[in-house]
Amino acid sequence: MLNLFARESVSRVTDPIGAWLVRRGLTPNAVTVVGTVGTCVAALWFFPRGQLFVGTMVVTLCTFFDLIDGAMARAVGGGTRFGAVLDASCDRIADGAVFAAIVWWAFAVEGDQVAAAAGLVCLVAAQVISYVKARAEATGLSADGGLVERAERLIIALVGTGLQGLGVPNAAGVALWLLAVLAVITVVQRLVAVHRSAR
Numbered sequence: 564m565l566n567l568f569a570r571e572s573v574s575r576v577t578d579p580i581g582a583w584l585v586r587r588g589l590t591p592n593a594v595t596v597v598g599t600v601g602t603c604v605a606a607l608w609f610f611p612r613g614q615l616f617v618g619t620m621v622v623t624l625c626t627f628f629d630l631i632d633g634a635m636a637r638a639v640g641g642g643t644r645f646g647a648v649l650d651a652s653c654d655r656i657a658d659g660a661v662f663a664a665i666v667w668w669a670f671a672v673e674g675d676q677v678a679a680a681a682g683l684v685c686l687v688a689a690q691v692i693s694y695v696k697a698r699a700e701a702t703g704l705s706a707d708g709g710l711v712e713r714a715e716r717l718i719i720a721l722v723g724t725g726l727q728g729l730g731v732p733n734a735a736g737v738a739l740w741l742l743a744v745l746a747v748i749t750v751v752q753r754l755v756a757v758h759r760s761a762r
């Protein structure tokens with residue numbers, strides 16, 4: 564949804580930043596890798612220590628690199644095929660680290676097995692949502708869209724951890740269960756889209 568409706572407005576902010584970074588000599592691939600490493604290190608450092616609010620802020624900042632790398636690619640004339648694969652692969656690594664760190668927090672710090680279970684569903688469903696699209700595209704089919712694409716998934720999870728970090732009880736658990744349900748629905752939506760596209 565955000566991919567459809569927010570991308571243009573976000574690009575108005577990110578495109579000038581991307582063009583400026585390119586002029587400074589940075590490459591899209593470097594920004595993709597730095598953002599991914601930053602996201603992984605921040606999530607795996609802060610969340611398992613129970614530092615949810617600061618962790619949410621740093622992870623959020625690092626995920627913005629993913630909006631900038633595409634803007635830089637556009638500034639250099641559309642990017643490369645390797646860059647597109649690197650970007651999508653790094654997204655999967657970052658998503659894995661974010662949800663693994665939240666599951667770790669829920670299980671080891673909170674002792675909340677119900678939230679940890681929801682986090683595991685989110686972890687697997689997030690990977691499958693993207694895999695269905697990638698596999699469909701590799702076969703010449705399409706499977707775009709769905710209720711929770713990557714931006715929505717990150718926003719729901721990070722609002723949950725951010726609010727929990729501010730002291731709102733069960734915010735992360737509620738966000739994880741909501742996201743788990745929406746993510747499973749999205750897997751089904753993408754499979755239906757592939758089926759339609761195959762016909």
Ligand SMILES: CCCCCCCC/C=C\CCCCCCCC(=O)OC[C@H](COP(=O)(O)O[C@@H]1[C@H](O)[C@H](OP(=O)(O)O)[C@@H](O)[C@H](O)[C@H]1O)OC(=O)CCCCCCC/C=C\CCCCCCCC
Binds near residue numbers: 570577693713718
């Ligand atoms: C009181 C509590 C406080 C809590 C505060 C925290 C709240 C958290 C709030 C926001 C966090 C937002 C993080 C969102 C980051 C979004 C990054 C992102 O993933 O963008 C997605 C997309 C770019 O996608 P890519 O092409 O790089 O990746 C594709 C994606 O991985 C697909 O995955 P799938 O959906 O299939 O699972 C793959 O299939 C595909 O292969 C792959 O290419 O960009 C967009 O969708 C554009 C719209 C994003 C809208 C984000 C809204 C963020 C809100 C504000 C942005 C303001 C911009 C300012 C930028 C400043 C930069 C310095």
Ligand SMILES: Nc1ccn([C@@H]2O[C@H](COP(=O)(O)O)[C@@H](O)[C@H]2O)c(=O)n1
Binds near residue numbers: 591646
């Ligand atoms: N290192 C990179 C990163 C991205 N690209 C290109 O940008 C597209 C993604 O743009 P977003 O605005 O959605 O982030 C991606 O599909 C590539 O075409 C790149 O070339 N190198």
Ligand SMILES: [Mg+2]
Binds near residue numbers: 650
């Ligand atoms: Mg990107």
Ligand SMILES: [Mg+2]
Binds near residue numbers: 629650651654
């Ligand atoms: Mg990306």
